[in-house]
Amino acid sequence: MKINLALIKGDGIGPEIVDSATRVLDAICKKYGHKIAYTNLLAGGCAIDAYGVPLMQSTVEAAMRSDSVLLGAVGGPKWDSLPGHLRPERALLGLRKELGLYANIRPVKLYKALSERCPLRNTESFDIVIVRELTGGIYFGKSGRTEGENGEEAFDTETYSVTEVERIGRTAFEYAMKRNKKVTSVDKANVLESSRLWREVMHTLAEEYREVEYSDMLVDNAAMQLIRNPMQFDVIVTSNMFGDILSDEASQLTGSIGLLPSASLGSNMRGMYEPIHGSAPDITGKGIANPIATILSAAMMLSYSFKLEKEAKNIETAVETVLNKGFFTADIGGKLTTDQITEKILEQI
Numbered sequence: 001m002k003i004n005l006a007l008i009k010g011d012g013i014g015p016e017i018v019d020s021a022t023r024v025l026d027a028i029c030k031k032y033g034h035k036i037a038y039t040n041l042l043a044g045g046c047a048i049d050a051y052g053v054p055l056m057q058s059t060v061e062a063a064m065r066s067d068s069v070l071l072g073a074v075g076g077p078k079w080d081s082l083p084g085h086l087r088p089e090r091a092l093l094g095l096r097k098e099l100g101l102y103a104n105i106r107p108v109k110l111y112k113a114l115s116e117r118c119p120l121r122n123t124e125s126f127d128i129v130i131v132r133e134l135t136g137g138i139y140f141g142k143s144g145r146t147e148g149e150n151g152e153e154a155f156d157t158e159t160y161s162v163t164e165v166e167r168i169g170r171t172a173f174e175y176a177m178k179r180n181k182k183v184t185s186v187d188k189a190n191v192l193e194s195s196r197l198w199r200e201v202m203h204t205l206a207e208e209y210r211e212v213e214y215s216d217m218l219v220d221n222a223a224m225q226l227i228r229n230p231m232q233f234d235v236i237v238t239s240n241m242f243g244d245i246l247s248d249e250a251s252q253l254t255g256s257i258g259l260l261p262s263a264s265l266g267s268n269m270r271g272m273y274e275p276i277h278g279s280a281p282d283i284t285g286k287g288i289a290n291p292i293a294t295i296l297s298a299a300m301m302l303s304y305s306f307k308l309e310k311e312a313k314n315i316e317t318a319v320e321t322v323l324n325k326g327f328f329t330a331d332i333g334g335k336l337t338t339d340q341i342t343e344k345i346l347e348q349i
């Protein structure tokens with residue numbers, strides 16, 4: 001297979017961790033006889049420095065011409081004082097919207113080797129996937145300020161259409177069919193009309209996927225249950241804002257944000273793959289960033305966008321073996337540098 005991959009290394013530790021991931025991709029492609037070509041694109045803070053804006057239309061077009069996008073992270077203190085529309089994070093929202101990436105998939109896995117780093121007692125391992133709706137809901141609804149009876153007011157609107165809920169729901173059910181056949185849909189249907197519509201659509205889908213054990217959960221309860229017993233979950237599907245909050249909560253149960261990959265998918269095979277963490281300005285340039293989240297994001301890409309399951313599994317097994325052998329970077333209590341842990345993973349491949 002020939003893969004044309006757009007690389008958006010971004011800011012901070014972005015270039016360091018993306019370089020590790022491309023070394024791993026190169027090794028996998030060599031082993032299995034695939035060809036991979038990279039196109040480097042600028043987005044985020046580095047694009048502001050180069051072009052004056054976080055995301056150029058030509059960057060979006062180049063990403064659309066690629067087979068998929070691998071992204072490091074964007075942002076940093078240098079650009080913090082810029083107005084909202086010029087902030088590096090706008091690049092992410094712009095890319096997701098322009099590429100039609102409505103589903104964000106975040107596997108949250110506690111490796112046995114890291115169970116001691118989980119802040120919960122008696123939790124050895126768990127393996128959850130959070131499917132978050134990414135291009136609708138309150139982050140994209142009408143918002144603004146008005147003059148009310150008591151002075152200035154502000155509002156944000158949560159809107160979901162049946163089509164939007166159905167397509168994210170289907171992503172979750174299809175995903176569950178490949179795993180443990182269990183879906184928990186998280187909403188706030190006791191208060192929000194948009195959640196009641198969400199729940200109705202999920203119930204219709206559940207009828208279609210009778211093999212899947214389906215349940216609803218209110219978001220406040222879900223936040224509690226994730227801490228009480230994360231092992232009860234398999235696939236969680238939820239709206240943009242609830243997914244944003246719950247996935248960060250869940251990530252903390254795994255020991256380090258440096259381990260968690262993500263995929264943003266749409267209706268075609270092109271996806272955008274990135275670690276869930278940010279640009280980590282506090283450790284930039286020190287050579288100690290954990291590249292595993294980005295390496296696992298590359299593995300997700302091989303599986304979802306290119307159906308290269310063996311190749312993806314090879315990367316995941318290599319990472320797990322390295323962790324089982326006790327090779328850790330500083331964020332998970334070890335001493336290995338970014339380069340050294342990458343070498344250890346390459347040895348396993």
Ligand code: NAD
Nearest residue numbers: 073074075076077258277278279280281282283289290331
């Ligand atoms: P962050 O995720 O960058 O860092 C939080 C903490 O985790 C830091 O102590 C950092 O050193 C550590 N950390 C993160 N990734 C790590 C890794 N791979 N290895 C080891 N340690 C790691 O979050 P923040 O500090 O809140 O944000 C920093 C910048 O990143 C901000 O400008 C923010 O807007 C941006 N950000 C970008 C994204 C993205 O690009 N998707 C996501 C979140 C934050």
